[in-house]
Amino acid sequence: MVSSKAATVADYLDELPPERREVMSRVRDAMLRAMPDGYREGMGYGMLGWVVPLEDYPDTYNKQPLAYAGLAAQKNSYSLYLTCAYSDPARTKRLHDAAAAMGKKLDMGKSCIRFKRVEDLPLDAICDELASTSPAEFIRLYEEARSRKGDC
Numbered sequence: 687m688v689s690s691k692a693a694t695v696a697d698y699l700d701e702l703p704p705e706r707r708e709v710m711s712r713v714r715d716a717m718l719r720a721m722p723d724g725y726r727e728g729m730g731y732g733m734l735g736w737v738v739p740l741e742d743y744p745d746t747y748n749k750q751p752l753a754y755a756g757l758a759a760q761k762n763s764y765s766l767y768l769t770c771a772y773s774d775p776a777r778t779k780r781l782h783d784a785a786a787a788m789g790k791k792l793d794m795g796k797s798c799i800r801f802k803r804v805e806d807l808p809l810d811a812i813c814d815e816l817a818s819t820s821p822a823e824f825i826r827l828y829e830e831a832r833s834r835k836g837d838c
Contacts (some may be wrong), residue, residue: 689732696733706759710734712804713757713766720813724821725754731773733758733765738821754824755816756798757780765798768812769818772797773827777815784811 693716696802725736730753737751744821746752756767761777771777778794785808786793792808793800801807803809819827 691732694809695727695729695734698729699786704761707768708719708757710757713764713807713809715820716809716813717755717757717816719815721755722817726751728730730758733767735767738825742821743825752825752828754819754821760800763800763802765800766807766812767798768815770824770827771815773831781808781811781815782790786830 690698690701692701699710699714702710707822717736719737721727724738724773726739727734727736729735730751732783734753734757735753737753740746740749740751753767754769756765758765758767768781771781781799782792782794788808790806791810793806799807799812
């Protein structure tokens with residue numbers, strides 16, 4: 687499932703085969719426990735996502751809610767999108783270091799961490815990164831990045 691047309695998180699999870707639903711549910715549950723108040727879970731871009739709602743921050747470049755994190759079941763793997771980690775090299779390094787401490791190497795693309803099993807993820811470190819950034823702080827980081835790069 688590269689992109690889903692599911693309208694709700696429950697529908698998305700129901701579309702998955704049981705073994706893939708189990709992986710997605712384990713990662714999602716950990717993310718939900720770590721997620722600071724103020725982010726909203728829902729569907730976006732064909733995947734599970736956590737966003738700053740438009741009613742809290744309407745000034746996004748694409749007029750869509752400000753995406754904080756995402757989780758998707760791809761054809762042969764899973765993808766975890768962590769805007770908070772990709773916005774700061776120190777955060778990215780912490781994730782790499784946590785994976786190395788597990789004897790793993792993160793498969794990080796330009797915007798996501800790819801994985802095949804939950805055991806491949808430094809899930810505690812990922813949850814620490816998610817928990818470390820409130821919506822207000824994320825908005826501040828977003829505005830700072832936009833001011834450096836122009837209106838992206």
